[in-house]
Amino acid sequence: MAKQALAEFARPLTTVDVAIFTVAHDALQVLLVQRPEAPGEPFPGRWALPGGFVDVDRDPDLRSCALRKLKEKTGVASPYLEQLGSWGSAARDPRGWSATHAYFALVSREPLALKAGGNAPDARWFAVGEAGELRLAFDHAEILAAALSRLRSKVEYTSLPAFVLPREFTLSELQRTYEIVLGRSLEKSAFRTRVLAARLVQPIGKTRQGPNRPAQMYRLRDPRAPVFFARTFNPR
Amino acid sequence: MAKQALAEFARPLTTVDVAIFTVAHDALQVLLVQRPEAPGEPFPGRWALPGGFVDVDRDPDLRSCALRKLKEKTGVASPYLEQLGSWGSAARDPRGWSATHAYFALVSREPLALKAGGNAPDARWFAVGEAGELRLAFDHAEILAAALSRLRSKVEYTSLPAFVLPREFTLSELQRTYEIVLGRSLEKSAFRTRVLAARLVQPIGKTRQGPNRPAQMYRLRDPRAPVFFARTFNPR
DNA sequence: GTAATAGTGTCTATCAGACACTATGGT
DNA sequence: ACCATAGTGTCTGATAGACACTATTAC
Numbered sequence: 001m002a003k004q005a006l007a008e009f010a011r012p013l014t015t016v017d018v019a020i021f022t023v024a025h026d027a028l029q030v031l032l033v034q035r036p037e038a039p040g041e042p043f044p045g046r047w048a049l050p051g052g053f054v055d056v057d058r059d060p061d062l063r064s065c066a067l068r069k070l071k072e073k074t075g076v077a078s079p080y081l082e083q084l085g086s087w088g089s090a091a092r093d094p095r096g097w098s099a100t101h102a103y104f105a106l107v108s109r110e111p112l113a114l115k116a117g118g119n120a121p122d123a124r125w126f127a128v129g130e131a132g133e134l135r136l137a138f139d140h141a142e143i144l145a146a147a148l149s150r151l152r153s154k155v156e157y158t159s160l161p162a163f164v165l166p167r168e169f170t171l172s173e174l175q176r177t178y179e180i181v182l183g184r185s186l187e188k189s190a191f192r193t194r195v196l197a198a199r200l201v202q203p204i205g206k207t208r209q210g211p212n213r214p215a216q217m218y219r220l221r222d223p224r225a226p227v228f229f230a231r232t233f234n235p236r
Numbered sequence: 237m238a239k240q241a242l243a244e245f246a247r248p249l250t251t252v253d254v255a256i257f258t259v260a261h262d263a264l265q266v267l268l269v270q271r272p273e274a275p276g277e278p279f280p281g282r283w284a285l286p287g288g289f290v291d292v293d294r295d296p297d298l299r300s301c302a303l304r305k306l307k308e309k310t311g312v313a314s315p316y317l318e319q320l321g322s323w324g325s326a327a328r329d330p331r332g333w334s335a336t337h338a339y340f341a342l343v344s345r346e347p348l349a350l351k352a353g354g355n356a357p358d359a360r361w362f363a364v365g366e367a368g369e370l371r372l373a374f375d376h377a378e379i380l381a382a383a384l385s386r387l388r389s390k391v392e393y394t395s396l397p398a399f400v401l402p403r404e405f406t407l408s409e410l411q412r413t414y415e416i417v418l419g420r421s422l423e424k425s426a427f428r429t430r431v432l433a434a435r436l437v438q439p440i441g442k443t444r445q446g447p448n449r450p451a452q453m454y455r456l457r458d459p460r461a462p463v464f465f466a467r468t469f470n471p472r
Numbered sequence: 473g474t475a476a477t478a479g480t481g482t483c484t485a486t487c488a489g490a491c492a493c494t495a496t497g498g499t
Numbered sequence: 500a501c502c503a504t505a506g507t508g509t510c511t512g513a514t515a516g517a518c519a520c521t522a523t524t525a526c
Contacts (some may be wrong), residue, residue, distance in 0.1 A: 009290075011250060012290055012292060013245075014247060014324070022483080025479065052244045054245075054333070054335070056332075056333040062323070085321070086321075086322045086473085087321075088298040089296060090292065091297075098292070099324045123489090172504075172507085205515085206370070210498085210504075211497080211498050211499080211503070212496075213495065213497045213503080213504055214496075215504080215505055215508085216505085230487090231468070231486095232467075407478085407479090408478070423517065423518085424478090424479080425479085425515095425516080425517085428479075428480090429514080430515075445524085447524075448476040448477040448478080448524055449476075449478045449522065449525095450478080451478055469516095470486085
């Protein structure tokens, strides 16, 4: 069969890694896991993006593999999940030539309080600032930087931040989320005009009660697909 | 779950494929190669994107592998080359679970006339319309569609079309290239204002002579990096 | 001169930013 | 009444599109 021709090629290791983001405590957070200390394991004890080998028996395709790893760590089944890119080289893993397929995911912090700690005691949320100082395993610092770069640039012209909010939210909460991810403040009036004109959200009947004027609550018009704006926010 | 020994994981096949585009004869063209007819080869005789197995002895990393394949087919050494994404599943290759790292490249048609045919007699340029009707090998139809989609959407807000032109060109030629890739016409005055305001190009002394008024010639200000515009062209 | 393409100017529409203003709840 | 946050209106500036206009070459 074709096996003979194939045998000429040594096969690289194949993994999937996921940069999982949420917004909590007024900061963009990324989920990291600690590498095992077992002998033979590379980067023992270091923090890394959640991920691991593709399991050719369990994973029908790459996206399923990423979803499986996401579910194992967070319990979230249907997040915003986007392919980020792939990193492959002879040098990135001491065990040999390896290629990883990197994804990035946005999850609402709401259902997370339950799982974090319980299911995966080696997993922890880090504010992205802290994570940047950790000397991550493999080339995960580079992958995380690429994920942050992709996220921050897409926030300028898409509805991505809406995916870290619970299903119902106010426009002020949405704006605050944009500001946290962008790292700069936005003008309220322009923000609302833009979001409403793009028909990104639709009002539901309810209002959020608080110590002051109640706010209209909204929901994404299409929770599956992000919206793209024709213009970016202007740089300050 | 406890960490598995490395040997327990069957390794997927690892390949790199490149969608190589240029503009010629008033059309966007993509380079395809014909699959070999040898026994045991999947999709014999079908057209496919140029690509193949990562060679862990020759390729230090994925990008180098893509550049090698590009060079083999076109002779071009320093094109615009961008990672497109990866496709991996149990089903896409009859030889087993496989993952491909897809790139897309933009090359100037100028140095190509030489190589096309000579170096790789199984390689041919197809207008993307024709290519769409070919029933390509593997999932290459899907990959090509993704490359086209990425290219067309980036053309709305980047300087990518400039990379299929020779080093010196006129603004009319640049505009015509945009129009071919976008599939719609653009307004001359707005186009020129936009391109010049973005400082994408710089005039060189020369003019292009012709049967009518000569045109100023330009060169990319930074031939390595694309320029991003803050706004897209408005939809027609 | 004419034909043909290069290149400019003027007007309008759209939308982000700035900023002041009004609205509505709790206390 | 006062505070805090929700939400609106009005003005300005940047830039894309439409379209007419001028400029410069070959013939």
